[in-house]
Amino acid sequence: MIEQSNLASDKTYKIEKLIDSIFDAPNIRAIVVSDENGLPVASKIFTQEADDIELIISAVISTLINTGAKISEQLKLGLPSNLMMYLEDGMLMIQLIHDRACCGLILPSKKYVNIPYF
Numbered sequence: 001m002i003e004q005s006n007l008a009s010d011k012t013y014k015i016e017k018l019i020d021s022i023f024d025a026p027n028i029r030a031i032v033v034s035d036e037n038g039l040p041v042a043s044k045i046f047t048q049e050a051d052d053i054e055l056i057i058s059a060v061i062s063t064l065i066n067t068g069a070k071i072s073e074q075l076k077l078g079l080p081s082n083l084m085m086y087l088e089d090g091m092l093m094i095q096l097i098h099d100r101a102c103c104g105l106i107l108p109s110k111k112y113v114n115i116p117y118f
Helices: 002-023 053-074
Strands: 030-034 042-044 082-087 090-098 101-109
Touching: 002 030, 030 053, 042 101, 053 082, 053 090, 053 101
Parallel strands: none
Antiparallel strands: 030 042, 030 101, 082 090, 090 101
C-alpha cells in the first residue's frame, strides 16, 4: 500500500512540475488537472479570489468532458479529445488526458492567445 501511495505522490509531483512550466506561458489564468471524479489533482490559478475556485473549476471541467464523452459514445462518434468554451473575455479549453481525467486551461480573449501553442 505504501508503494502505491508513493507512486501516486510521484505522479502528482510530476504533474505539478509540468503545470509550473506551462503556467509561465503568457496570459494563462488557470490550469487545473481533474481526476475522473471531478476532484483536483494539481492546479495553478492566477487569482486572489475565492479559495474554492480550484474545486469549482475541477468539477466543471470534469462534468463537461465526461458528459460530452457519454453523448459521443452513445452516438458512436468516439471519445472527444477536447472541448472549448468561449467566454465574454476569454476561453476555457478542456483536454481529455487519460481514462476520463482531464486538464482545463482558462485563457484570456482569443485575440491575445496563440491557440496552436497550447
